[in-house]
Amino acid sequence: MKPETPEDVMARLTEAVEVVAVTRKADGPRAILAAWPDYKGKIARRRRHFSPAQISRAEEALGWFFLIGDADARRALQFEVMCKAGGGKxxxxxxxxxxxxSTVTSRNRVVLKKLAERL
Known part of the structure; x- marks a missing residue:
């Protein structure tokens, strides 16, 4: 199911970060987080096991970040998503x-709206 609203996009991205954070494979999706600015491995670990379908869904959602052409906008949204997933304040x-x-949050809402329209 594709997200229809900006809130759906944010929920899927947050879920994806949580799934990736608990994935134990060093060469898998967890490595994606290590490449993000200032990631320190503090994402909340609510669940320990995820099905292959859940991991695939998470990887798909993380790919949405590449649809954001502006690197600064992408970075700001990544930080907000990571924080919502438990990675800090x-x-x-x-x-x-x-x-x-407030400015960054409102800009992120615009980015989320554009992503929802593209997906």
Missing amino acids: FSAVCRKYGWKR
């Missing part, structure tokens, strides 16, 4: 990079 990330949280 988004307000702290915004402070660290000198971003105004």
